[in-house]
Amino acid sequence: QKEVEQDPGPLSVPEGAIVSLNCTYSNSAFQYFMWYRQYSRKGPELLMYTYSSGNKEDGRFTAQVDKSSKYISLFIRDSQPSDSATYLCAMSGNTGGFKTIFGAGTRLFVKA
Amino acid sequence: GAVVSQHPSWVICKSGTSVKIECRSLDFQATTMFWYRQFPKQSLMLMATSNEGSKATYEQGVEKDKFLINHASLTLSTLTVTSAHPEDSSFYICSATTGARSTDTQYFGPGTRLTVL
Numbered sequence: 001q002k003e004v005e006q007d008p009g010p011l012s013v014p015e016g017a018i019v020s021l022n023c024t025y026s027n028s029a030f031q032y033f034m035w036y037r038q039y040s041r042k043g044p045e046l047l048m049y050t051y052s053s054g055n056k057e058d059g060r061f062t063a064q065v066d067k068s069s070k071y072i073s074l075f076i077r078d079s080q081p082s083d084s085a086t087y088l089c090a091m092s093g094n095t096g097g098f099k100t101i102f103g104a105g106t107r108l109f110v111k112a
Numbered sequence: 113g114a115v116v117s118q119h120p121s122w123v124i125c126k127s128g129t130s131v132k133i134e135c136r137s138l139d140f141q142a143t144t145m146f147w148y149r150q151f152p153k154q155s156l157m158l159m160a161t162s163n164e165g166s167k168a169t170y171e172q173g174v175e176k177d178k179f180l181i182n183h184a185s186l187t188l189s190t191l192t193v194t195s196a197h198p199e200d201s202s203f204y205i206c207s208a209t210t211g212a213r214s215t216d217t218q219y220f221g222p223g224t225r226l227t228v229l
Contacts, residue, residue, distance in 0.1 A: 008153055036220075043116070043205050043220030044156070088155065100218070102155040 003027050006089055006103030015112050019076040023089035023103045026070065030101075031093040033065050035074045038086045038105065047087075048074065079110045115139055116208050118221035125196055126229055133191045133224045135206030141186035142208035146218065147179075150203040162189050196228045 006023045013019055021035075032051055036044035048063040050056045056063045062075040072091070076083055089103040115138040125131050135145055144163050148156040160181050162168040168181035178200075180192040189208075193200055203225050207218035 004155070006155075041223065041225070043118075043207075043222045045220065046217060049217070099158060104153065104155040107153075 003101050004089065004091060004103045007106055008104050010107040010109055012109040012111060013079055015079060015081060015110055017079050017110070019074075019079050019083070019108060019110075021074040021076075021087050021089075021106050021108070023072050023091075024070055025072070025091060025101075027093070027101075028067075028070065029093040030091040032091060033063070033072050034090040034100070035061075035063055036088045036090060036102075038088060040085075044088055079108075081110045081112045084108055084110050114217075114219045116142075116206065116219045116221040118204075118206055118224050120224060121222060122225040122227075124227045124229065127197050128195055131193045131196055131226060133193075133204055133206075133226075135189045135191070135208070135221050137187045137208040137219070140208075140210060140219075142189075143186070143211060144209050144216075145183060145189040146207045146209075147181060147189075147191050148205045148207065150205060150223070156205065159191075193226065196226070198228045201226055201228045 004025045035048045037047050038044040050063050050065050053065045053067045060077045064073040086105040086107050088105040090100050092100040117136045119134045147159045150156050158171050159174045160168045160170045162181050162183040164183050164186050170176050183189040203223050205223040207220045209216040209218050
């Protein structure tokens with residue numbers, strides 16, 4: 001079993017839709033949860049960073065962490081074609097020297 | 113701010129040759145740099161952690177003699193793929209952080225696509 005599971009998609013939605021991206025994990029030691037956005041042939045860029053359980057909102061993006069279920073989500077409201085990218089979840093904690101473990105990434109296409 | 117560059121952005125080489133990839137933090141001093149490898153539709157796989165002035169720490173299964181890492185300054189780390197073979201073809205990405213742990217915000221470079229013929 002992988003430490004972090006993420007559906008690679010692709011996920012195709014119409015412009016303006018609410019997008020829900022999810023990851024599950026198995027290591028209860030993870031404490032820091034991140035979402036990165038990666039455009040084609042580019043390096044990832046950090047979108048959201050949360051510590052422990054709860055919600056965090058930043059503009060059209062909301063990150064949600066449920067440690068009891070070992071489940072994290074990223075919601076994108078009013079999705080735009082420019083949101084089309086691969087979204088990677090990542091997490092780390094007091095395990096393996098705080099090494100960051102990445103999900104496989106979900107490819108998202110937002111159609112105009 | 114917090115820009116990381118990589119050079120070259122892509123490289124094609126013959127089997128058996130060595131390839132050097134540079135990773136630079138342009139506007140900050142990077143205490144730690146990380147080297148990742150990414151296969152199509154797969155996650156980033158950490159290869160090694162590099163701290164300025166000290167030997168890199170390699171992840172299990174990564175050959176130290178195959179992937180030479182040098183972190184000579186606080187703004188530059190290099191990855192040399194020695195005697196490259198087609199199976200080394202991949203997307204190599206570096207990241208840099210001002211902290212000492214991967215939980216500190218990592219700023220990623222744009223990646224280098226290596227194709228070995």
